[in-house]
Amino acid sequence: MTAPLPIPTNDTARAEEPVQMQVQVAVPLFAISGELSYSVPTELATQAIPGMRVIIPVGKRKFVGVITANNHISSVDGTRLRPIEQILDELPLLSPEQIELCRFVASYYVAPFGEVIKLCLPPGTQALLKTAKIGKKAKLKAASHSHSQHAAQSGLVAEASPATLSPHQNTAISTILTNPPGAYLLEGVTGSGKTQVYLEVARALLAKGLSSLFIVPEIALTEQLLARLQAFLGEPVVLLHSNLTPAARREALFTLATGNARIVLGARSALFAPVKNLGLIVVDEEHEPSFKQEESPRYHARDVAIYRAKLESAIAILGSATPSLESLYNVDCGKLTHLMLPERVSGARTLPKIEVVDLRARKAHRQSQREDRAKSEGSRISILSRPLKEALAACLAAKQQALLFLNKRGYAGIVVCDTCGHMGMCKECSVSLTYYKSKNAMLCHQCGHTERATEKCPECSNDTVALGLGTERIEDEVRALFPDARTGRLDRDAVRDQSELQELLTQTQAGLIDVLIGTQMLAKGHHFPNVTLVGVVLADTALSMPDFRAAERAFHTLVQVAGRAGRGDEPARVIFQTFNPEHPAIGFARTHDTEGFVAYEKAIRAALKKPPFVRSALVRVESTDPRLAKQLAGLVADDLRVHIAHTNVGAQCQVLGPAPAPYEKLRGFTRYHLFISTLGSKLRSQLIAHIQNMDELKKSVRQKRCRLIVDVDPVHML
DNA sequence: AGCACGCCGACT
DNA sequence: GTCGGCGTGCTC
Numbered sequence: 148m149t150a151p152l153p154i155p156t157n158d159t160a161r162a163e164e165p166v167q168m169q170v171q172v173a174v175p176l177f178a179i180s181g182e183l184s185y186s187v188p189t190e191l192a193t194q195a196i197p198g199m200r201v202i203i204p205v206g207k208r209k210f211v212g213v214i215t216a217n218n219h220i221s222s223v224d225g226t227r228l229r230p231i232e233q234i235l236d237e238l239p240l241l242s243p244e245q246i247e248l249c250r251f252v253a254s255y256y257v258a259p260f261g262e263v264i265k266l267c268l269p270p271g272t273q274a275l276l277k278t279a280k281i282g283k284k285a286k287l288k289a290a291s292h293s294h295s296q297h298a299a300q301s302g303l304v305a306e307a308s309p310a311t312l313s314p315h316q317n318t319a320i321s322t323i324l325t326n327p328p329g330a331y332l333l334e335g336v337t338g339s340g341k342t343q344v345y346l347e348v349a350r351a352l353l354a355k356g357l358s359s360l361f362i363v364p365e366i367a368l369t370e371q372l373l374a375r376l377q378a379f380l381g382e383p384v385v386l387l388h389s390n391l392t393p394a395a396r397r398e399a400l401f402t403l404a405t406g407n408a409r410i411v412l413g414a415r416s417a418l419f420a421p422v423k424n425l426g427l428i429v430v431d432e433e434h435e436p437s438f439k440q441e442e443s444p445r446y447h448a449r450d451v452a453i454y455r456a457k458l459e460s461a462i463a464i465l466g467s468a469t470p471s472l473e474s475l476y477n478v479d480c481g482k483l484t485h486l487m488l489p490e491r492v493s494g495a496r497t498l499p500k501i502e503v504v505d506l507r508a509r510k511a512h513r514q515s516q517r518e519d520r521a522k523s524e525g526s527r528i529s530i531l532s533r534p535l536k537e538a539l540a541a542c543l544a545a546k547q548q549a550l551l552f553l554n555k556r557g558y559a560g561i562v563v564c565d566t567c568g569h570m571g572m573c574k575e576c577s578v579s580l581t582y583y584k585s586k587n588a589m590l591c592h593q594c595g596h597t598e599r600a601t602e603k604c605p606e607c608s609n610d611t612v613a614l615g616l617g618t619e620r621i622e623d624e625v626r627a628l629f630p631d632a633r634t635g636r637l638d639r640d641a642v643r644d645q646s647e648l649q650e651l652l653t654q655t656q657a658g659l660i661d662v663l664i665g666t667q668m669l670a671k672g673h674h675f676p677n678v679t680l681v682g683v684v685l686a687d688t689a690l691s692m693p694d695f696r697a698a699e700r701a702f703h704t705l706v707q708v709a710g711r712a713g714r715g716d717e718p719a720r721v722i723f724q725t726f727n728p729e730h731p732a733i734g735f736a737r738t739h740d741t742e743g744f745v746a747y748e749k750a751i752r753a754a755l756k757k758p759p760f761v762r763s764a765l766v767r768v769e770s771t772d773p774r775l776a777k778q779l780a781g782l783v784a785d786d787l788r789v790h791i792a793h794t795n796v797g798a799q800c801q802v803l804g805p806a807p808a809p810y811e812k813l814r815g816f817t818r819y820h821l822f823i824s825t826l827g828s829k830l831r832s833q834l835i836a837h838i839q840n841m842d843e844l845k846k847s848v849r850q851k852r853c854r855l856i857v858d859v860d861p862v863h864m865l
Numbered sequence: 866a867g868c869a870c871g872c873c874g875a876c877t
Numbered sequence: 878g879t880c881g882g883c884g885t886g887c888t889c
Contacts, residue, residue: 171889172889174888176866178866178867178887178888179888179889181886182889183889184889185889186889203889204888204889205868205888205889206867206868206887206888207867207868207888208867208868208888209867227889228889229889460881469879495879660882689886846885849885850884850885853876
């Protein structure tokens, strides 16, 4: 075939040529990281608008893509392009701001653009189109209803404001509403009325015709906020989270895209929702690690929220009782305005007093422990200290409820032979198997592998012992100590889906459970008015994580768990059991001293050059071939260091590693990682681009001999 | 992810 | 001289 002849042109000649339209289309195809260009048949030219979905040919197959840009070209240039086949919408499904948001997320988090665009699309359409069938229902049509009609389609009536807002609440609300749209960190202890501030701001904006988007860390928390939003705003609220059926999700997106709802509540992915006239984005519990998506695109909802709010000239409010160091740093940089609600609203109790039980001191009470042991089921020393047991007894006697928190599932974390030391390990992951007494099984918390519990050592046939603590064991012990108490367990093993979770929460709130034992899930913002005792069985577990944020997370969790107590009328007690009573995360949590903890932790991060004082990225090489993973990670590190030396940026960055990841083996993949930190984000992008361009690495990735994972602003170091 | 292209050995 | 192996690279 001959090459197209270069056509001599000048502006006049070009202007006389027939003009044709060209569009850029984002294709949700894994290997295509950007957009592809297509010509638009003349009969469709006026209908092809950015934000609309189209069917386009790619190779021999057809896909649904999204038009991200359009421009006129000469028809001569256009002959090289394949034409789009069909336009699927009559109105853009994505706003220009949504497209720009996706562009930012794709470039900042180094994710394929098409993959990010998928976050905005209704389910189904992004898939490969074998036979291009898009139902009529799926089409976004120009028909629209007015808001007033819709609010009338529901019969909701807005509820009046509570008679009294605290002075601090009033100050926060007026600061937010009287200034040009800005980004705020709203810090307030549990019970200080943060939600009321969100509601008042949202209502004021609704009156101006502006929509609001509420993001919560997990689906379970949407329920209580949903009720308050509907009652207070008198508007239908669109729920958006990954648990929706495809049909429900589709309907939610189309309702929003056609401007038929103005209040959205959802989990992190709701940030990409097609909200019209956006006036406010609220990120509640902004310190929660679950706002970071742990698969591509690995975006952080809190940071994307700030970006989207800015893009749409909307207000952003990040709320927390225990703000992240990142947000406090952004306050120092002037990117966020700090608003405080320093006290609980009138009517709510003061924060509960927290007692720390030093588990080391129990050595002095060996004798009494032996007596306890004889009384309980004859096993090892009791997990519950005397003060916690006594508090539990008193709580139960008073017909009140108790929560026991332990961040470990199962009965015991390790099954070991006490003769030869053999330990039950997962064959696919470098972790020990967790013993479950109820299932008489051992299972891997990483990959789910399950095997029968071994009473005899597979190596030497002697007896094995189960060591360590888990929620299942706590429940066992509580039942043994208090046979009449009704216990419930709140963890991923006991509660498998949203409906089971809701049921357990309802039961607890109805007083059908006396002692609720659980993991993380227990700590989140649930409201338990009758809980007067919160026990943290072992505050140390979170501190031992191999992660520079371990102390911060431990502090957050402890404060949040403690905050579950004393939300009703009765005074409450909180007891932390620990082997490290003098650890700052525990000490500052004990006195609810966020400021003190932050000052302590900030100094450490600054000295160690860790986030939020530097920009970071975690680069991981994974392979089923352990040698290759190690070798490639080493190659990446060497190459990167040479590049840094050549470009003379050594003073502005740091490369740690390569090192085996904390879970060195996971689901059969051996994992090595590098931690990169830089002073600015531009240098970080450059270093990441350099890694992605390494020939040998690219080749191995292409041949599927390894995987490369780049996590920008990582939250978990695992 | 597919699918074509192209450069090597075994066959008619 | 031709068929087909799969390693490599592209998809507007």
